[in-house]
Amino acid sequence: MAAALIGGEAPPRTTRRRRWLPWLLLRLGGVVFVLWAVATLTFFAIRLIPGDPAEAILGGPGSQASAEALAQARADYGLDQPLILQYLRFLGRLVMGDLGRSYALHDSVLSVIGQNLGGTLLLAIMSLVVASLIALGLAAWSTRGGRIAAGISSVLEIVAAAVPHFWLAISLILLFSSILGWLPPVSVPGPVGLVLPVLTLALPLSGFLGQVMRESMLDAMASPFVLSARARGESENEVFWLHALRHAAIPAIGLAGWAFGALISGAVVVETIFARPGIGRSLLSAVQQRDVPLVVGVVIVVALAYMLVTTLTDLADRLIDPRLRRADR
């Protein structure tokens, strides 16, 4: 990577605003395509799962539903029609913004997601912020704090990245609730209930982000443009905050989309342990209950959120690293 940055001093900015519109349109087309593909894949994949969705409608497996009740449920939810017809109707409703009704919860998928999305988003965003701050702190400390700092922070990052979520969650509960008695072990309303879940998600993530950030910070600090900046008489602080940080930010921002996905996956575990309402937990129980509409709905919403995050990060990339913009023919 060092070699990649040789002569990597930012070229003069060429502000050609007319490129933004086609870029945005292309992007929008991409979003629609991805949503369609994700919905389609999930719709068909979930039908490969053994188990009858009609049972899910009637209170789950083992409910001893009668043949008439099963037939009625299939008719009510259109499950008795050919698969391709079901799919087309599903797409038609999707275009209208209707995600259908949850089999198990007997409520519209949109309202179930609406009740749960906020909690998960709050958790994910807080975790991302906390993780970035920890990572940035560690990376900065290790770059500028000498060899011992570098050693310690690097080990901390590596260890943090290697800790399983549920193990960390239970350890944190043991430490902060059972032993120290500082924090509630399960979710309670208000910011206090967020501390442990956020830490559980943020610590492993910060290990990842920290490693990537430091890698590029070290590269940047050793690169010719930093040398030339120093030669120009810029202070060490200026060099660090203006140049090194920006270079550290590029790969880290590139990871933001991935981090978002990792946070949603982690949320499944964290929401279960801390008993927080959220779409991670909804998703897990929906898969287990074969609640097709809810699974598809959650996947679509998560995909949409993900697309939003990546679009924003690409945007940030273009702002921070003009090389990408220049090369974007």
Added chain:
Amino acid sequence: MKRIITPLIAIASIALLVAGCSSAAPAGSSTPVSGGTLVYATGDAEPTCLDPHVGGNYPQALVATQYLESLVSKNKKGDIIPWLATKWSEAKDGLSWDFTLRDNVKFTDGTALTANAVAANVAHLQNPATASSTGYLALAKVTGVTSVDEHTARITLSSPDSSLLDSFSQTWLAIESPTALKRSQDVNCESPVGTGPFIVKKWDRQQSVTLVRNNDYNSPPADAAHKGKAYLSSIEWRFLPDSASRYAALQAGTVDVIDNVQPDTIVAAKNSKGIQQIDAPRPGASNRIELNSSIAPFDDERVREAFIRSANVNDAVKSLFFGTAKRSYSALSSVEALGVSEPKLFGYDQKAAAQLLDEAGWTQKDANGYRVKDGKTLELDFPVSTNQSIPAEQSLFEQLQATTKEAGFKVNLHPLDLSSWYAALGKNQYNLVSAPYTKVGPDVLNILFNSAGTKPAPSGYFANHAQVKDPALDALLVKAGQVSDPNERASLYKKAQGIVLGGYYILPLYDQQNHYLLRSDVKGLRALPTVSTPTLYDTWLQH
């Protein structure tokens, strides 16, 4: 750098603030105090419907006990006692029962409790659209309900039913407001209306159900400790699936009562002051492993006995349950008065097992020590429901896997989620299975071992997992379900259990475990002697 660390400091200072807020419980008197909110954390699954008529499983019964009431209840001795019904009588021919109802009881929506309400509830349970399973099965012999007068309901039967009172004591057959039942099922699932001491106020999915006190309450069961409205002003019924964080929440005082307590936690709680324990084994069947007698190799009774003889259950129970569970040798729970226990049949004896396998023709052994016959390995598929079997029980199966291996059995454990587990049963792809079944009274035997129970419902579900098809047993069970003479009934059920145990169809393990832990400032909590669900009516908080 300082700026970067600031948020961490902020978090730490929040933590310190919280630490300052935790309070110590002062010593109080033993006179019940009114008021306060109790937080109950359940480890059972969140119900998909709060009306236990729909489906009918244990998580529903747990929460519904707080807001719904039954016609009758049971006292600690196991006798039927009055609740919503004050009197009942069976007709001479056994084909009808008259229930006299309390005359001043109102549902929390203002509807009066009348004979018509009972009729509406039975109709609701028997309506296929309700999709009731537990209640529907229990009412199999009921043909209808007529009102003799406003407060006397006559239940008519197709044949005599000696378990009718047991059935009506269960929460799954609780009496709901007929007005409320007329609403759509979705609405009724969210806010069922009963006569109970609490009222469902709000259901935040995946989080909690909020219950508030019914201030007009006047219908406690005959064995309640007080009369009038409940002490608690509200209950927060939380869903907390992880057992470690559930116990941590109890220790921290975030919650007051927890259920589904793991054996090691019960032991830990015994040594920690400030926490009390309630042990209330569930009625109905004992926890047992069922041996599928319909397919090879368990179609041979000798192989079934060999498996049971080579399974070292006692050591496993001792190591995994720390004395919190007692070994069972019965098909029925220890709370069932008519249960028969046969320790001799289930003695651990590898030699006997080896000899039985030799007799059955499984004489060869392969390189791994597994028995072989006609080129086939002695393999057993064991689908394990991770939703129904607690971790200690899953470990117990692993230990049985190891001890039966000594005799030459190759047990394949398949941990499955509930849907896949039912699918495996439905396809008859199992040799061993363990499924709990809670029901009040010995009639559970008829559900579990009558050959009728081998025929799957359209959804694939069936209850007779051992697939016992014995006409003599069927006849005994049907007759026992009809006779009203207690001695004759007891002797019939005894004979029936003799066939089940002697045929090596099941390997009994222990009672269905049902432990509750509560903080010591929670007073007056007890489990109903019917299905062992906790009732919070007499409960108060000492502050």
Added chain:
Amino acid sequence: MRRIRPIEVFSVVVIALLVVAALAPSVLAPGDPLAIHPLQSFRAPSFAHLFGTDESGRDIYTRVIHGTGASLLIGLAATAIGVILAMIFGLLAGLGPRWLDFGTTRFLEVLFAFPGLLFALLFIVIYGPGVVTSTIAVGLATAPGYARIIRSQVLVVRRAPYLEAAMVLGRGSTNRVIHHLLPNVAGSLFVLVTLGIGQSIVWASSLSYLGLGAVPPAAEWGAMLSAGRTYITSFWWMTFFPGLFIVLSAVVTTLLGRSLQQRLRSS
């Protein structure tokens, strides 16, 4: 040549021990990892049982050592599946013509828009839980992540002026890849792979926590960790030692990868 640092010696020694444990576990732990002794369950670490015993009285040290092979294999195989898929997609997207980049990127985005755990969850619910399915599931679930990083690295490197210079000099695209791109991309890839091994084990253990991982009583770190989770308040050693080995193996592979990377760079 830089001199050898103590931390590198440490990593190499631990990795060597792990490899021995994976290939010939009986050298380090002669016992039977599946042998149960119900009456010696839940023993705390002692000289007789270095890491204590589990709920069935099995020796945890023996199980951890005998579980090394399976656990590392899950990590290696899942990472291999993920990285190989990612290389194909990442290079196609980064190096191919614009339409191919567009197509591959969209496809990757579709895969990536699935939360990784859902991908694994669906896969396992369809094909049943077990070591093989959870390995494949983790590999598939992590592939888009690697691919995206590889693509962005390729893009950054490809658009670097020195490569444009190489193009002006008329070197063919295969040459370009070999001489300039791969060494550069390989550096960050190495960090990802070394991290990925530990990460895949961690993922697999999360699946086990949700009841979808390795089937008991197999001695596998993730499965041991999840079996011990219910006892975490009473018997810490049941989760501590398998957890320690997961973290340790992830840490040493990362450290080794790091120093190799630095050596490559400085030579």
